Amino acid sequence: MDTKIYAVIDTNVLVSALFSISGDSNPSIIIRKIIDGDITPLYNEEILAEYEEVLNRDKFPFRKADIDWIISTFIDYGISLGRTAVSDEEFTDIDDIVFYEVALSKEDSFLVTGNIKHFPKKPFIVTPAEMLTIINKMAAGPGRILNDPAALYGK
Numbered sequence: 632m633d634t635k636i637y638a639v640i641d642t643n644v645l646v647s648a649l650f651s652i653s654g655d656s657n658p659s660i661i662i663r664k665i666i667d668g669d670i671t672p673l674y675n676e677e678i679l680a681e682y683e684e685v686l687n688r689d690k691f692p693f694r695k696a697d698i699d700w701i702i703s704t705f706i707d708y709g710i711s712l713g714r715t716a717v718s719d720e721e722f723t724d725i726d727d728i729v730f731y732e733v734a735l736s737k738e739d740s741f742l743v744t745g746n747i748k749h750f751p752k753k754p755f756i757v758t759p760a761e762m763l764t765i766i767n768k769m770a771a772g773p774g775r776i777l778n779d780p781a782a783l784y785g786k
Contacts, residue, residue: 634769636762637710639673639734640665641727641744642685644759645701649686649693657759661743662701665708669766672709673737677729679705712736720751731756741765 640661647658654663664670679702685691686698714732722728727749734742734755742756750756757765 636670636766636769637673637737637740638670638762639678639730639740639742640705641730641742641746642681643745644743645682645686646691647745647759649691649697649701657763658745660763661759662704664763664766665704668708670762672705673712673733673740674705674709675711675713675729675733678733681726681729710737722751723749 644658644661647656648662651659653659661670665672682702682705683698686693686701687695712733713736714729715735717728717732717735720731722731727746730742730744731750734740740755741762742750743759743762744750744756745758747756747758
């Protein structure tokens with residue numbers, strides 16, 4: 632695929648990917664798409680710190696090596712960005728604001744989350760399944776997907 636997709640990946644997607652034994656879940660495929668170069672992850676230090684804190688919680692059975700690998704994957708394949716502050720949006724969880732603001736820092740980027748209801752209803756906020764649909768659609772032809780009025784994501 633010639634067109635780059637930039638996306639902030641919410642922590643819940645990483646949790647789901649690490650829980651997927653088969654590796655066939657949509658969150659696991661999102662991680663694979665990062666490694667394959669189809670998605671460039673966007674992050675900042677706050678996001679990496681949340682990944683580290685959440686994935687290391689006692690309630691999760693994740694191995695330290697797997698946690699370190701997934702975080703280093705984001706650093707190795709991603710881009711560290713600042714935040715674009717917003718004041719006109721409301722969030723049920725203030726910890727989600729950083730994900731939204733980093734996504735706003737890169738034009739035509741996405742925020743991929745399994746908790747779509749935690750964020751404002753915007754076309755760039757998508758589920759892992761919707762992100763995979765977007766990737767497949769972009770692979771079929773060039774264009775700026777966020778400007779496509781026929782886009783079926785971010786419902």
